[in-house]
Amino acid sequence: MSMRTVDEHLAGILRAVPLLPPLELALLEAEGAVLAEPVEAPVPLPPFDNSAMDGYAVVAADVAAAGETEPVVLPVIGDIAAGDPAVSAIRPGLAARIMTGAPMPAGADAVIPVEWTDGGTASVRITRPAPPGHYIRRAGEDVLAGQVVAEPGLRLRAAQLGMLAAVGRARVMVRPRPRVVVLSTGTELREPGAPLAPGQIWESNSFMLTAAVIEAGAVGYRQATVGDEPEKVWETVQDQLGRADAIITSGGVSMGARDVVKEVFSAFGAAGGRGPDAGAGGAAGAAGPGWVEFSKVAMRPGKPQGFGLLHGTPIFTLPGNPVSAYVSFQVFVRPALRAMQGLPPDPLPTVGAVLTEDLKSPAGLRHFVRGRLSSGRGFFSVTPAERQGSHQLGSLSSADALIVLREDDEAIPAGSHVDVLRLPS
Numbered sequence: 001m002s003m004r005t006v007d008e009h010l011a012g013i014l015r016a017v018p019l020l021p022p023l024e025l026a027l028l029e030a031e032g033a034v035l036a037e038p039v040e041a042p043v044p045l046p047p048f049d050n051s052a053m054d055g056y057a058v059v060a061a062d063v064a065a066a067g068e069t070e071p072v073v074l075p076v077i078g079d080i081a082a083g084d085p086a087v088s089a090i091r092p093g094l095a096a097r098i099m100t101g102a103p104m105p106a107g108a109d110a111v112i113p114v115e116w117t118d119g120g121t122a123s124v125r126i127t128r129p130a131p132p133g134h135y136i137r138r139a140g141e142d143v144l145a146g147q148v149v150a151e152p153g154l155r156l157r158a159a160q161l162g163m164l165a166a167v168g169r170a171r172v173m174v175r176p177r178p179r180v181v182v183l184s185t186g187t188e189l190r191e192p193g194a195p196l197a198p199g200q201i202w203e204s205n206s207f208m209l210t211a212a213v214i215e216a217g218a219v220g221y222r223q224a225t226v227g228d229e230p231e232k233v234w235e236t237v238q239d240q241l242g243r244a245d246a247i248i249t250s251g252g253v254s255m256g257a258r259d260v261v262k263e264v265f266s267a268f269g270a271a272g273g274r275g276p277d278a279g280a281g282g283a284a285g286a287a288g289p290g291w292v293e294f295s296k297v298a299m300r301p302g303k304p305q306g307f308g309l310l311h312g313t314p315i316f317t318l319p320g321n322p323v324s325a326y327v328s329f330q331v332f333v334r335p336a337l338r339a340m341q342g343l344p345p346d347p348l349p350t351v352g353a354v355l356t357e358d359l360k361s362p363a364g365l366r367h368f369v370r371g372r373l374s375s376g377r378g379f380f381s382v383t384p385a386e387r388q389g390s391h392q393l394g395s396l397s398s399a400d401a402l403i404v405l406r407e408d409d410e411a412i413p414a415g416s417h418v419d420v421l422r423l424p425s
C-alpha cells in the first residue's frame, strides 16, 4: 500500500474519471445539469418595443408642457393589453391606455405612468411631462437576435433555465447530474428506527453521504447496507453499475481482519481485472471489469482510501469512520463529480480566517480540523471544535468549516492566518 499526498490522490482520480456524455433533456429536468451546446436567441429580447409601465402611450411633444396646475388632456383611443396582436398607430394629440409588456403603438414615443394622470378612460388628464423614450423597453435591449445567451459549461440553475426558456428553448443538450449510488458495509450497522442489539450502531454514513452527493449537485441513491460477505458486496456493486455514474462505499478499507471492501476489490484487482465471480458471471470483458486501488493518503481524517473504475464507472471506497467518510467525500468525491459534468473540479469554497486558538498538527499530514467561522470587522475568524476524533459526528454536525492545515504545519499559534473550507449550509 503506497502512501501518497492528498494532491496526488486527487490528481489520480481526476485523471481517471470520465466525462459524462451529453444528452437532451427537457428544461426542468436539466436543473443542475451543465450545458453542452451554445444556445442562441432566435429573436431579439424583448422581441418588440413595449411599455415598462401601466399608463398611457403618448407623443412626448404633446405633454411637454404638462404640469400640476396646467394638465394636458388627451382623448384615449383605446386599450392595449400585453399580448394584443395588432395595435393601431396613434397620431399626435391622442393617447392609448397601455399595460406593462404591451406593444407600443406606432407613432407613440413615450409612456406616462398612470400615477401621473387621473386614470381616465375616455380622456386622460396628464400632470407631468416625459421625454421621448420614457418607460419604453426597446426591442433587443436585453438580448440581440443571434446572440449566444448560454455557453457550453454553464451550470443550469434557476436564472439560466429562465434565460433558456425566454429564448424559446424547450429542450437542451446537457451533461446531466451524475447518478451516484451510496453503499455502506458493516455487520454492526442497523437501520435508524430499528432496535439495537449489543455491539450494534445505527447506520449513518449512507444518509450523510447521499445527502452530500445531493448537496454537491448530483443525484444520490442510497442503497441498503450490506454486511461483510464479499460475495454480497460484489453482487450489490455489480447490480448498481447499471444505474450508477459513480459508486461510493464506506467502511471495510483499513487493516481489520474483516475489511470486506478491500478484500473484494483487492482480490479482483490482484486477479488482473477479474472479480470473485467474473468467470461464472461473465463480468469480465476483454479489458476486464476494471480496477480498484487502495492507498494510504497523508491526511487526517481519511487516511485509508480506495478508488477505481469498474466497467468505466468510478468507485470511491471511503473509510468507515463517519467524519473520515465525510471529509473524504468533500476532498475527493465532490471535485470528481464536478469534473464528470465538465465543471472545474473546485474544492469547497475557501476563505482565509484568523485562528482563535493554538493548534497542533502532525507533520507530513494534511489535517482537516472541524471548526466554526465567525465574521466581524471585515474578516473571518475560526475556532476549532473541541473534539476531533474521526468517530465524533457531534462536532462535525455543529461545525461549519474545515480548517486546512498543511503538511508542513506543526504548531500553529492563535492569530495565524489559515485556509478554511466552508461546509455547505
Ligand SMILES: Nc1nc2c(c(=O)[nH]1)N[C@H]1C(S)=C(S)[C@@H](COP(=O)(O)OP(=O)(O)OC[C@H]3O[C@@H](n4cnc5c(N)ncnc54)[C@H](O)[C@@H]3O)O[C@H]1N2
Residues within 6 Å of the ligand: 184, 185, 186, 188, 189, 201, 202, 203, 204, 205, 206, 250, 251, 252, 253, 254, 255, 256, 259, 301, 302, 303, 304, 318, 319, 320, 321, 322, 324, 390, 391
Ligand atoms: N490497525 C489499523 N487500524 C485502523 C487503521 C490503520 O491504519 N491501522 N486506520 C484507522 C482509520 S484512520 C480509519 S478511518 C478506519 C477505517 O476503517 P474502515 O474503512 O475499515 O471502516 P470500518 O472498520 O468498517 O469502520 C470504522 C468505524 O466506522 C464505523 N462505521 C462504519 N460504517 C459506518 C456507517 N455506515 N455508519 C456509521 N458508522 C459506521 C464502524 O462501526 C467503525 O467504528 O480504520 C482505522 N483502523
Ligand code: MOO
Residues within 6 Å of the ligand: 299, 300, 301, 302, 303, 304, 319, 321, 324, 325, 390, 391
Ligand atoms: O483517517 Mo481515519 O480516516 O482518521 O479515522
